[in-house]
Amino acid sequence: MxxxxxxxxxxxxxxxxxxxxxxxxxxxxxxxxxxxxxxxxxxxxxxxxxxxxxxxxxxxxxxVALEGTTVVGARGSRLTGLFQEASPAPFRPAGLSxxxxxxxxxxxxxxxxxxxxxxxxxxxxxxxxxxxxxxxxxxxxxxxxxxxxxxxxxxxxxxxxxxxxxxxxxxxxxLPRRVAFVAHLRGVSGMGRTAEMHVGTDGYVGLNRIGTDLYNVALVVPQAQAAGARGDPGGFFFRRLETFPGVQGRIQRSHLAREVLVTGPFxxxxxxxxxxxxxxxxxxxxxxxxxxxxxxxxxxxxxxxxxxxxxxxxxxxxxxxxxxxxxxxxxxxxxxxxxxxVERLIAYGMWMPSLFDRAVSRLGARPTMAHALIGVTGDFVPARRVLNPRFLTRMML
Ligand SMILES: Cc1cc2nc3c(=O)[nH]c(=O)nc-3n(C[C@H](O)[C@H](O)[C@H](O)COP(=O)(O)OP(=O)(O)OC[C@H]3O[C@@H](n4cnc5c(N)ncnc54)[C@H](O)[C@@H]3O)c2cc1C
CATH class of the missing domain: 3.50.50.60 (FAD/NAD(P)-binding domain)
Structure with a gap:
């Protein structure tokens, strides 16, 4: 059973x-x-x-066909990793949402x-x-x-x-003890063919297109902060989204297509x-x-x-x-x-925003490495491609 x-x-x-x-x-x-x-x-x-x-x-x-992920750091650094540019090649060029x-x-x-x-x-x-x-x-x-x-x-x-x-x-x-707030919205502006992860100093936001003009918006914050959402999770969600520079102004509360679901701590x-x-x-x-x-x-x-x-x-x-x-x-x-x-490397890295930004900006300037990282998190590139001294050194220096 x-x-x-x-x-x-x-x-x-x-x-x-x-x-x-x-x-x-x-x-x-x-x-x-x-x-x-x-x-x-x-x-x-x-x-x-x-x-x-x-x-x-x-x-x-x-x-929806999903081509990869764009990560935006707290200080504006940015990388885009595409599944089909990673080596070895994935089962198919795109994932699905x-x-x-x-x-x-x-x-x-x-x-x-x-x-x-x-x-x-x-x-x-x-x-x-x-x-x-x-x-x-x-x-x-x-x-x-x-x-x-x-x-x-x-x-x-x-x-x-x-x-x-x-x-x-x-x-x-x-650790980390985090809580997520997840909604579906219409009319999220500026989305391309990759999902977006916007990392802030104490939390992150994921944007992902999941249908024709339908978007998944997920906010993840430390459990201690989530206490502020008691009684009005929707209000907390939309207020916090506006604190992420890459998300600001792109999401309207009036475009909510499904209520905000709360889950965690995980x-x-x-x-x-x-x-x-x-x-x-x-x-x-x-x-x-x-x-x-x-x-x-x-x-x-x-x-x-x-x-x-x-x-x-x-x-x-x-x-x-x-x-x-x-x-x-x-x-x-x-x-x-x-x-x-790799999950732990990324999650603990987010606790050090300046270090995280530096890594994102280095990977953004070296697309082959960014594609490799997205291939690893996409489970078709072996983790050893990023968990080695050469990759980690080039990511930081
Ligand atoms: C905020 C957030 C965002 C995420 N985003 C992604 C993503 O983009 N991509 C991705 O791959 N993963 C993502 N995940 C993870 C993903 O949601 C889970 O890993 C996945 O759902 C695990 O599947 P599962 O079948 O183990 O558990 P679940 O999908 O949780 O299914 C468990 C089932 O068990 C049932 N159940 C629970 N208790 C009982 C009980 N006592 N008796 C009978 N039934 C019971 C529930 O009703 C449920 O249907 C995310 C998770 C979170 C929290």
Whole structure:
């Protein structure tokens, strides 16, 4: 059984059901539903969606081609990294942007099409145990009744506040503690074919086109500051946007197309991602910071890795032991260690605005390096291309 039908849970459900396993996936939400997200996907995330067969439908639903990212520093420095200029070449020249409302509902449909049973408006409230192993979950269904779902394998894909992760072990909270405010707006002026990240002295703003005259605007600030939004998140959001010089005057409150969603604080990871009978994928396993826009990719790739290990472990009868699932941890480290390091390099770099500005301005003057960095955050260029003394020295000097 799978707890959570976001990108991680739906992808895992589609892959396991497609391989012939009986899968039940539950989500407390009813789809389509909104999700606070910048709705940016790299070409590599699109490659994973392509494996699930959903890309033509997403394009038909109005997904926008995304060519890369422009980063603007607090003192006006600027770099533009383009996916198709990076080496090695990406799966396709552009990523995609579209509302999560459309993406996630299409992934749920892919899980159903593959044969998974998807139960919506069904909340996981507790885990079931059998001789020390996880043996399924207790859910509360749409009628308010509690019912057990017994399973040989329980996959926790229930996002950043994951109940499965909390029952498996301690959640490790990490710095930076940030909170995000995300809205959809019309009429954002001056947008090109890249997403924009505007970094300030204590927070950042992401702008991303997600449809014809529809834009995602995300403000990320330290948790301490977000307290000022209590009672009027919209007012706080629009006031703070105006403090970013590159955003000033481009966004009108009257053009709001979807209310401001608030989420956070983030930066937490599970102390254990596997245990007898259970494993964690997507944000339930770890989520650091949205700046690099890699969460959906990680959710989909984590689902691939987990289902690879799960399918092997389920060949033997009974609940898989902790050691039968342990290889998942190794695969995760191999797949994500570079990403974890780059995410932290960027997030901690933002704490030193003058240093950050210097790096952005150096990379802006050296487009090949800027393309390489965007390729790394786009998950198709190996992280070692930027995590090496030569790149880091040239970025600063
Ligand atoms: C501000 C912000 C901007 C972001 N921007 C980007 C971006 O541009 N690009 C990108 O790739 N990533 C981005 N991310 C990250 C991305 O949103 C996540 O990494 C991604 O959604 C993870 O997918 P998931 O399936 O693990 O979790 P989720 O998408 O959170 O799905 C979890 C599902 O579990 C369900 N659930 C939760 N608890 C229960 C329960 N107890 N019982 C049943 N169901 C439950 C929820 O309803 C939800 O549907 C951003 C994140 C934030 C916060």
């Amino acid at each position: 799978i707890a959570g039908a976001g990108p991680a849970g739906s992808a895992a459900a589609a892959l396991l059901a497609g391989a012939g396993w009986r899968v039940v996936v539950v989500d407390r939400a009813t789809f389509p539903r909104d999700k606070a997200c910048s709705e940016y996907m790299s070409p590599e995330a699109v490659r994973l969606l392509d494996r699930l067969g959903v890309v033509p439908d997403l394009e038909a639903a109005g997904a 579209l509302p999560r409302r459309i993406l996630d509902a299409r992934l749920v449909e892919a899980a159903r099409d593959a044969g998974a049973e998807v139960r919506e408006a069904t909340k996981v409230e507790a885990l079931l145990h059998d001789q020390g192993a996880i043996a399924g979950v207790m859910v509360r269904g749409p009628d308010g009744r509690h019912a057990p779902i017994r399973a040989r394998l329980t996959i926790g894909a229930d996002g950043i506040g994951s109940i499965v992760a909390r029952r498996l072990g301690r959640r490790r909270r990490a 930066a937490s990871r599970a102390s254990r991602v596997t245990s007898a009978g259970a494993l964690l994928i997507g944000d339930a396993a770890d989520f650091f910071d949205p700046f690099t826009g890699q969460g959906i990719y990680s959710a989909l790739r984590g689902a691939e890795l987990a289902t690879e290990v799960a399918a092997g472990a389920l060949e033997d009868p009974g609940i898989p032991s902790a050691s039968a699932l342990a290889h998942y941890r190794v695969l995760r480290r191999r797949a994500f260690a570079g990403k974890w390091a």
